Amino acid sequence: MNPGLAVITDRTLTYQQKVAGLAKVGESTENPLRIGAELQVYRDSGVICDLFEGSAPYRPRYIVPDYERFMRRGSAFLGLEPPRDIWEATAALLILYRHVPSITTFPVYLGDIDALLEPFVEDEAEARKAIGLFLLSIDRTINDSFCHADIGPDATTAGRLILELTREQKNAVPNLSLKYDPDRTPDDFALLAASVALDVAKPSFANHRMFAAEFEAMGLGDYAVASCYNGLPKGGGSCTLVRLNLAALAPLARGLDDFSGRVLPDAVARQLEYMDERVRFLIEESGFFESSFLVKEGLIDAGRFSAMFGLVGLAEAVNAFGDGKRFGRDAEADALGLEIIERISARVAAHRNPLLAANGGRYLLHAQVGIDSDRGVSPGCRIPIGEEPELADHILRSAPFHAFFPSGIGDVFAFEPTARANPLHLLDIAKGALASGLRYFSAYAADADVVRITGYLVKRSEMERLGRGEASLQDTTALGRNAVNNLGVLERRLRP
Amino acid sequence: MTDIARGDVARGVVARGVVAKILPFSAVDGPGNRAVVFLQGCDFDCRYCHNPETRALCVHCGLCVPACPAGALSLEGGRVRWDAARCVSCGACIAACPHGSSPKAVSMTVAEVLSSIDRYKPFLSGVTVSGGECGLQPAFLEALLVEARAAGLPGLVDTNGSADFSSLPGVVAAAEGFMLDVKAWDETEHRALTGAPNRAVVANLRFLAAAGKLYEVRTVVVPGQFDAALTVRETARTLVAAGSGARYKIIRFRPQGVRAAWRGLPTPDDATMGALAAIALREGVREVVVV
Numbered sequence: 177m178n179p180g181l182a183v184i185t186d187r188t189l190t191y192q193q194k195v196a197g198l199a200k201v202g203e204s205t206e207n208p209l210r211i212g213a214e215l216q217v218y219r220d221s222g223v224i225c226d227l228f229e230g231s232a233p234y235r236p237r238y239i240v241p242d243y244e245r246f247m248r249r250g251s252a253f254l255g256l257e258p259p260r261d262i263w264e265a266t267a268a269l270l271i272l273y274r275h276v277p278s279i280t281t282f283p284v285y286l287g288d289i290d291a292l293l294e295p296f297v298e299d300e301a302e303a304r305k306a307i308g309l310f311l312l313s314i315d316r317t318i319n320d321s322f323c324h325a326d327i328g329p330d331a332t333t334a335g336r337l338i339l340e341l342t343r344e345q346k347n348a349v350p351n352l353s354l355k356y357d358p359d360r361t362p363d364d365f366a367l368l369a370a371s372v373a374l375d376v377a378k379p380s381f382a383n384h385r386m387f388a389a390e391f392e393a394m395g396l397g398d399y400a401v402a403s404c405y406n407g408l409p410k411g412g413g414s415c416t417l418v419r420l421n422l423a424a425l426a427p428l429a430r431g432l433d434d435f436s437g438r439v440l441p442d443a444v445a446r447q448l449e450y451m452d453e454r455v456r457f458l459i460e461e462s463g464f465f466e467s468s469f470l471v472k473e474g475l476i477d478a479g480r481f482s483a484m485f486g487l488v489g490l491a492e493a494v495n496a497f498g499d500g501k502r503f504g505r506d507a508e509a510d511a512l513g514l515e516i517i518e519r520i521s522a523r524v525a526a527h528r529n530p531l532l533a534a535n536g537g538r539y540l541l542h543a544q545v546g547i548d549s550d551r552g553v554s555p556g557c558r559i560p561i562g563e564e565p566e567l568a569d570h571i572l573r574s575a576p577f578h579a580f581f582p583s584g585i586g587d588v589f590a591f592e593p594t595a596r597a598n599p600l601h602l603l604d605i606a607k608g609a610l611a612s613g614l615r616y617f618s619a620y621a622a623d624a625d626v627v628r629i630t631g632y633l634v635k636r637s638e639m640e641r642l643g644r645g646e647a648s649l650q651d652t653t654a655l656g657r658n659a660v661n662n663l664g665v666l667e668r669r670l671r672p
Numbered sequence: 673m674t675d676i677a678r679g680d681v682a683r684g685v686v687a688r689g690v691v692a693k694i695l696p697f698s699a700v701d702g703p704g705n706r707a708v709v710f711l712q713g714c715d716f717d718c719r720y721c722h723n724p725e726t727r728a729l730c731v732h733c734g735l736c737v738p739a740c741p742a743g744a745l746s747l748e749g750g751r752v753r754w755d756a757a758r759c760v761s762c763g764a765c766i767a768a769c770p771h772g773s774s775p776k777a778v779s780m781t782v783a784e785v786l787s788s789i790d791r792y793k794p795f796l797s798g799v800t801v802s803g804g805e806c807g808l809q810p811a812f813l814e815a816l817l818v819e820a821r822a823a824g825l826p827g828l829v830d831t832n833g834s835a836d837f838s839s840l841p842g843v844v845a846a847a848e849g850f851m852l853d854v855k856a857w858d859e860t861e862h863r864a865l866t867g868a869p870n871r872a873v874v875a876n877l878r879f880l881a882a883a884g885k886l887y888e889v890r891t892v893v894v895p896g897q898f899d900a901a902l903t904v905r906e907t908a909r910t911l912v913a914a915g916s917g918a919r920y921k922i923i924r925f926r927p928q929g930v931r932a933a934w935r936g937l938p939t940p941d942d943a944t945m946g947a948l949a950a951i952a953l954r955e956g957v958r959e960v961v962v963v
């Protein structure tokens with residue numbers, strides 16, 4: 177069947193999912209990118225992959241609007257005055273979300289929603305109702321789990337309401353990060369966040385000090401956590417994300433020396449070449465930055481866009497050369513993993529894209545969480561499911577990798593349901609993890625309906641619905657279901 | 673008890689303690705995430721004990737050595753040696769030991785204990801010293817609590833209450849709090865359950881509650897083995913009378929891992945546990961947890 181007709185007649189897709197699917201089919205009829213033969217070989221073999229970004233990029237992959245500016249100034253294009261109360265504020269945001277593009281067709285960043293709404297919280301009961309409807313609208317109209325909201329680091333009434341309502345509603349969308357800073361985030365607020373995480377698999381804890389210091393040092397200023405766990409400059413974003421599959425690359429080498437000396441440098445160079453080409457088309461040909469009202473109204477700035485150099489399958493690459501020593505188990509294997517990441521990091525840092533002003537044209541490293549069709553490829557630098565060491569060891573072994581990935585890396589831990597009796601236990605572990613250098617820490621209790629697949633959240637009940645051949649509101653349900661089957665994400669080691 | 677009396681620690685040697693095991697992370701041994709130091713040796717013989725191998729000190733008879741499939745055990749100079757690197761944690765040695773002990777308990781200094789948990793410090797609310805019965809090594813216990821506190825790790829003491837803590841002011845001062853088991857209120861039933869009297873336990877309950885040092889009191893409920901309602905009521909009354917804010921954890925007996933004779937006993941049902949919790953709450957206990 178031709179791809180368009182396959183989408184049209186699929187009984188498990190909603191109308192919106194078909195529209196988005198047909199847009200992809202349409203885009204794929206255009207092939208304006210200049211792709212060299214060597215690169216094409218890597219693309220065909222799955223070593224280099226643009227993660228369904230399409231053959232003719234017509235919008236940046238991830239857009240991180242400056243919602244603070246929008247709240248101060250409204251939007252001439254949308255005909256909106258700055259909001260004056262909690263109802264206008266939540267309505268204004270919901271309206272703008274409809275017009276924020278991304279790879280998924282849905283916004284991947286909703287703002288630091290506690291800080292955005294806090295100025296409008298006057299009567300708590302009214303604010304609870306307004307924010308409750310706001311969160312409900314997001315889940316029911318932004319039908320994609322790569323949609324992400326941030327809260328913290330400071331405690332606010334709006335932030336508390338968001339956490340309480342998140343627990344009540346138990347929805348998969350939006351993904352939620354608590355920007356945690358031990359100097360600013362009070363314990364009672366963090367403890368509430370930990371206990372909500374055990375019920376709804378969110379929020380995750382983002383290492384605010386680490387992100388803030390790095391983005392400052394890169395001259396990027398304020399950051400946001402978007403999509404799965406992607407650290408990106410606020411008022412900008414990422415033009416593209418392409419990933420290098422180290423698990424698929426390793427077998428092309430005749431041994432470790434050949435891998436480090438020849439195979440890896442070549443693949444990194446080809447991926448950089450591919451990213452350059454995607455960025456070139458987006459910036460010079462697509463016309464996005466000339467036509468979007470987001471640019472004209474200063475909600476995004478082309479000068480604050482970077483691009484993400486992703487990688488997956490470090491564990492499998494290390495194990496391929498490890499002489500029986502396993503990544504995440506043996507110090508030598510871990511050291512080899514670090515060495516590989518250092519090599520990649522150095523090559524990526526040495527590359528400049530003159531079209532991008534952000535970070536001096538340097539791309540940002542990203543530990544990609546995988547795609548649903550991956551088999552035997554662990555996300556980013558994660559220790560494979562089924563081989564996870566004991567919790568403390570797991571965190572301490574993983575932490576050194578996190579420093580390399582300002583545009584995102586994270587570890588996910590599944591806890592026994594009994595952990596709910598002592599949420600301070602989880603908070604202690606989250607705090608310790610961040611203090612030990614972890615950038616992003618996610619946890620959930622094994623019996624919750626909402627589960628963290630790799631970086632995004634999906635409801636078990638929705639995956640079951642899809643399994644029965646019925647349509648599911650969120651397009652990410654299908655990804656979750658495949659990842660459960662292919663990556664065994666429900667078999668993560670349970671922590672007592 | 674006889675085995676312990678032979679141990680050097682019982683003679684008040686502070687320098688070393690006999691440690692059964694150190695768990696870096698625990699969710700169930702006090703507030704937050706805690707490292708737990710289990711000391712070897714106990715003077716109760718609870719019929720529902722889940723760690724019977726922590727009761728006695730090793731007498732170095734060597735009977736467990738041939739049971740080890742991994743070559744982790746050897747007898748050197750009349751003492752059994754355990755090689756942690758070779759051990760595959762199969763439990764065969766513990767099953768083979770006729771003395772209720774384990775060859776894996778090791779003699780450690782306070783500094784060694786603390787340095788083994790040092791890397792986990794950013795993750796911890798504190799440390800809990802448990803057992804076995806940690807009150808049987810009071811000098812080591814006190815030194816451990818003092819040094820742990822100095823290292824930023826407040827210490828909780830998890831005890832069966834057989835040691836007279838009113839005569840151990842150093843331990844009481846150094847501890848952040850105590851977790852005390854009240855296994856049965858009736859003396860005869862307590863003896864039947866543990867092989868030991870409970871006067872000291874009740875005295876400690878009163879003393880620690882009045883001193884404001886009680887963090888938690890626990891009772892394990894085993895249907896038909898003792899009067900749980902009486903135990904919960906009297907324990908609750910004692911707490912409330914002393915103005916203690918300690919929480920009362922009422923725990924279901926679970927047959928997994930106990931000795932063969934008790935494996936057939938039932939787990940109490942929800943109604944039984946709920947009724948006991950109601951008694952404690954009615955008496956005015958601040959917080960009751962059923963697990």
Ligand code: SF4
Pocket residue numbers: 729730731732733734735736737752768769770771772773774775776
């Ligand atoms: S652990 Fe038991 S069997 Fe082994 S030497 Fe010690 S007392 Fe004997």
Ligand code: SF4
Pocket residue numbers: 739740741742743744745754758759760761762763764765766
């Ligand atoms: S648990 Fe005991 S028997 Fe088993 S390997 Fe370890 S020392 Fe040997």
